[in-house]
Amino acid sequence: MNSAVNRLRTPVLLLVLYFAFEVFNRYTFGWSLPLATALLVAIIYNVIRKEHGNHDFIPQTARARVTYDVLRVLIMALLAVSLILGHHIHIGGSTYAGTMAENYIEPYSWFDAIAFICIFFVLILAERTISQIALTYCSKAKTVPAKTISSIPLRPFLIASAIVLALWLPYLLTYWPGLIFGDTLSSFNQMFSGTLSNHHPVAFTLAMKLCVQSATAIGFGRTTGIALYTIAQMSFMALCLGYLSIWFIERLGVRRRFVWLPVALFGLSPYIATYSIALWKDPVFSCCICMISTLLADAVLSEKGITSRLQTVSLCFFSLIAMLFRNNGAYIVLALILLLAVASIVIHVRKKSLRYVSILLPLCISLVAYGVISGPAYSALHVTPTEKVESLGIPLNQMARVAALNGDMSDSDRAYMNSLLPLDQYKDKYRPTCTDMLKWDPEFNAEPLNNDFWSHWVSMLIRNPRVYFEAWEMQTFGYWTVNVPAAALHTTNIDGGVPRNVHPEHEIGFDIASHNLLGSETFRIALPLSSYSISGGMVFWILIAACLILIRYKKWQWMLPLLPLLLLYGTLFVASPIWYWPRYIFAAQLAIPVVIVLVYRAVFDSKSTGTPDSR
Structure with a gap:
């Protein structure tokens, strides 16, 4: 009996692998290539068989291993969910002015649950296979001495x-x-x-x-x-x-x-x-954010923070220009300061170290300077503040979707939405992938946005959570999916x-x-003027993968240079005016060399490598 089971184990495993990879291909790429899938399965199976029982990782405590495993499973699960969500996003019309009949979310089915399991399984296998190949290569390669900064x-x-x-x-x-x-x-x-x-x-x-x-x-x-x-x-x-x-x-x-x-x-x-x-405004802003990440990379690689006067002045300069050249720059710098302040307090309590003070100081100076310029200086120039509607892209679109679909609203909510735009017009004027057509409509009245907007937003959220989530999907999918052709193959940036x-x-x-x-x-x-670039969704998951690698190699603090880029994405996830425009994440595309350097140094520097231990 045991002999028969052993003989069946390999073909059953190969069949399961093949089925999982087929589902993965269909959801990720939208096609099926049986021969390519079979070849890939053979490679994966061969690596698994050779590496069976060989769970080599760098030395870590049990707590660190658990933390890494939890994060790895969570990230792979989120990526699998993003692939399923992206698979159901249908873009049949203009991604700027397309209506609900053209751009919509296709219905989900019971098979999506099976697809999630298959995709998650493939992602875990792929991560494990790549890790084993990398570890095998690292063990054979010569130790790379730590490079001076x-x-x-x-x-x-x-x-x-x-x-x-x-x-x-x-x-x-x-x-x-x-x-x-x-x-x-x-x-x-x-x-x-x-x-x-x-x-x-x-x-x-x-x-x-x-x-x-x-x-x-x-x-x-x-x-x-x-x-x-x-x-x-x-x-x-x-x-x-x-x-x-x-x-x-x-x-x-x-x-x-x-x-x-x-x-x-x-x-x-x-x-x-x-x-x-x-x-x-985006080219200058993007280069500034990229240079901030570069300066922060030197700060963490040197393990001494910002050490030269030139670096201090440069960090202050680039931070100030980033805030002046795009409005979400201030949110990025402010969030970076708050995160660094919390990290500094924790490190000071544990190690009596003030490592991040040299970074916090120029950032705080630039924020104060920005406050003076955007406050008293702009007032002296009689500058008209940015319209409130410009910062409410996603929330406004969520409420508009509820009205367009005649969703559940209280009498107060209906009256409020009607004051923005006559209720019977939302169905025709709501655009799932862009807020511009709504807010620029001649009959749209932006004045009520200054009164009780968030109370009505919460009220409608409680009644229509799924509609809100779908509206968020259609407004941001270009920044987190890798399998929607409209975003993955986008070339019309200019x-x-x-x-x-x-x-x-x-x-x-x-x-x-x-x-x-x-x-x-x-x-x-x-x-x-039209040209391809690596998609925003791909760059986002590259950043997430880089963070996971740095955590695996016990380089938590090395994620600091990636924070400005992740915070940039964060501003789009909460207030994007459009489904995707590469110029909004141009900084993250430019900063890919910084990501490569951090990952390379984490893996190959002699300070980061060590004798593998058993997991």
Whole structure:
């Protein structure tokens, strides 16, 4: 009997593996390739068989192992849930203006429960297999000595920055004086009317105004002034990415001649190059967040915090500019300060150490400076505050979905929703994946948002929790799913802003004109505005995986450089105005080299490795 069971064990296991992988493929990729699945199952089974009983991990206490296992199971379960949710999101129309009939959530079924088990099983197996392969490689590789955290050499940094800038110049000449969007026109209107609004950050508007005034003062026109701002933005971005290129190679300990790899990536990528000339607030903001993560990475890698005056000034500068150039920057810096303050208190109580004070100080200085600028200084300039509706994207859409579906509402809730927009119009004007069409509707009245908004939001939440969750899904899925084609294969980042440079039917005005200084339209074909980038959902799960690896290698504090990026996602998860726009998470995409360095150092540094123990 036992012999028969043993003979059946292998084919049954292979069958189970094959079924689980087939379900995983269908939910994740939407297709089935039997031969590819069979090959993958054979590889996984072979690794499992060879590694059976070999549960090598770095030395950890029993408590640390339990913590890691709990986190691993939780993260894999959440990823499995995201794959199932994403599998049911149907995008059949415009992801900006599509109606409920076009963009919706397909009904769930009993098979989704089986799919969850299969997907979770595959994810756990994949994580285990990758871990075993990595551990096998690490055990055979030579021990890598811990690398010192030295300053970045000035000359290579400047050369790398200059090369990146030079590679971007053809885009500027082709789309002179820079890519102009509807948001840009709003800033132009403020610049030339004298009425300032923080709907689009005042710092961004005033920076362009300064460039225009400088150009006109020496006899040039407004178009040249806007080009001057674009050049300044390109130079700032090139300096940040040139620094990141050298930093990446130095911190990995790779020979410096390989710096051409990140330089080529940053300089030749159409996705990044178009950002360098995009007259949005996002390019400068994103580079600042990326540089904050880079500075924090040096602080944790050195284990001494911020040690130089230049780093202190840089952290203060980048934090302040990030807050001034995008409104959610203040929330990111404030949350970072609060988290660091709590961590500092805990570490001080346990180890009598004040490690994070050197990081907290410049962050607090920048926050105070921002408070002064956005408070008294903006008041002196008579700056109109940002409209409240701009920070209520998801909550407003959740309430609108309830009204559109004629959900459960009290008489007070109905009256409140009717005061925003006539109740009979929500069904036609509600858009599942974007709030803009609703808040910009001529009949939408934003005034009631200032009175009792949150009390009605809670009241409707209690009555319609599922509808609220579905509204949140449709408003944010691009930032956490990896299996919705509309997000995973998104290429219309720049085109989504309708650049006036290539849409002549939309006028620019203000005595500003767009030109192709290279003359031939061939250059516009060779330098496209649409390009693929790694999706926001993929980047999010890369960050989560990096955190899990750092925890596994007992590098909890090394997650600090990832906090600004995760907090950036957090602001989108609670107040996103649209299902997905890559420019909102551009900072996280740029900071992937920081993630790579942290994971590499955690795994390979001699301080992090050790003799595996039995689990």
